[in-house]
Amino acid sequence: MKIDLLNQIRETNPVVLNISNFVTVQDVANGINAIGASPIMSEEIAETDEMVGISNAVALNLGAFSKPQVDHILAMGKAANAQHKPLVIDPVAVGAISYRKKVALDLMNQFQVDVIRGNAGEIAALADVAWDAKGIDAGSGNQDVVEVAKAAAKKHHCVVILSGETDVITDGEHVARVFNGTPLFQLHVGSGDMLSSIVGAFCAVSDGDYFEAAQTACLVFASIGQLVADQLQEERPGTFSARLMDELHLASVADIEKIAQFD
Ligand SMILES: Nc1ncnc2c1ncn2[C@@H]1O[C@H](COP(=O)(O)OP(=O)(O)OP(=O)(O)O)[C@@H](O)[C@H]1O
Numbered sequence: 254m255k256i257d258l259l260n261q262i263r264e265t266n267p268v269v270l271n272i273s274n275f276v277t278v279q280d281v282a283n284g285i286n287a288i289g290a291s292p293i294m295s296e297e298i299a300e301t302d303e304m305v306g307i308s309n310a311v312a313l314n315l316g317a318f319s320k321p322q323v324d325h326i327l328a329m330g331k332a333a334n335a336q337h338k339p340l341v342i343d344p345v346a347v348g349a350i351s352y353r354k355k356v357a358l359d360l361m362n363q364f365q366v367d368v369i370r371g372n373a374g375e376i377a378a379l380a381d382v383a384w385d386a387k388g389i390d391a392g393s394g395n396q397d398v399v400e401v402a403k404a405a406a407k408k409h410h411c412v413v414i415l416s417g418e419t420d421v422i423t424d425g426e427h428v429a430r431v432f433n434g435t436p437l438f439q440l441h442v443g444s445g446d447m448l449s450s451i452v453g454a455f456c457a458v459s460d461g462d463y464f465e466a467a468q469t470a471c472l473v474f475a476s477i478g479q480l481v482a483d484q485l486q487e488e489r490p491g492t493f494s495a496r497l498m499d500e501l502h503l504a505s506v507a508d509i510e511k512i513a514q515f516d
């Protein structure tokens with residue numbers, strides 16, 4: 254685990270280009286900014302090549318798309334591949350809505366993603382493993398999440414992050430797990446979206462080792478959430494979300510090293 258990648262983000266301020274969803278776009282932009290990278294969002298297909306050109310990573314969020322946006326997402330993914338920019342996808346609710354799964358698979362057949370970041374319900378759907386996903390949430394299932402994540406990574410030839418109480422990160426062979434976090438993340442819609450785009454920021458400074466970038470992003474994000482939760486007297490989702498932004502900006506590598514739990 255190379256926690257020092259956090260300092261590299263803060264030193265080099267990489268540009269992370271996002272297709273976001275209208276629900277969480279502000280949190281995603283501020284989360285990227287707070288951790289030390291530079292967000293830019295796009296809604297116009299005509300600017301795709303130029304946008305990808307100025308970016309150091311691309312994050313595609315499938316949280317709320319219409320047909321014209323699917324064309325835009327496709328163009329963005331293809332441009333990221335053509336311009337050799339790291340590409341992350343967040344397949345929101347593909348476990349709950351069959352149309353979304355079809356669109357996500359169709360897109361991923363036409364470009365190669367470097368990292369997929371989703372919860373157990375989403376990753377199980379992309380691995381074709383039985384799971385009872387619930388809307389945008391993970392839902393429930395009794396398969397081993399490590400095996401689910403490995404199957405998805407092998408199927409899609411990329412790094413997979415299956416997030417949850419324990420985050421599982423795998424390239425299909427090697428597996429890392431992050432045990433940090435807080436249930437308060439679940440009370441803030443968009444925690445997952447923020448993580449996916451922050452994975453993009455870590456990929457941007459990773460020299461092409463996206464497995465390491467993905468692990469480190471999970472460790473940093475989950476640990477910072479845990480730091481915040483540890484400071485609260487009771488469950489306060491509003492305070493958590495504001496303090497999360499503060500600590501994404503303020504937390505040091507040493508703060509994270511003190512509480513980091515992973516294997
Ligand atoms: N029960 C939990 N305990 C500790 N940490 C958690 C728990 N559930 C989720 N997390 C953390 O929350 C963050 C977001 O992951 P999550 O799996 O909730 O994404 P998601 O389901 O896509 O969320 P969203 O609803 O925002 O799209 C990750 O850092 C993960 O480690």
Ligand SMILES: Cc1ncsc1CCO
Binds near residue numbers: 316345
């Ligand atoms: C609530 C919700 N609906 C579509 S996207 C989204 C935010 C989580 O991605």
Ligand SMILES: [Mg+2]
Binds near residue numbers: 445
């Ligand atoms: Mg999500």
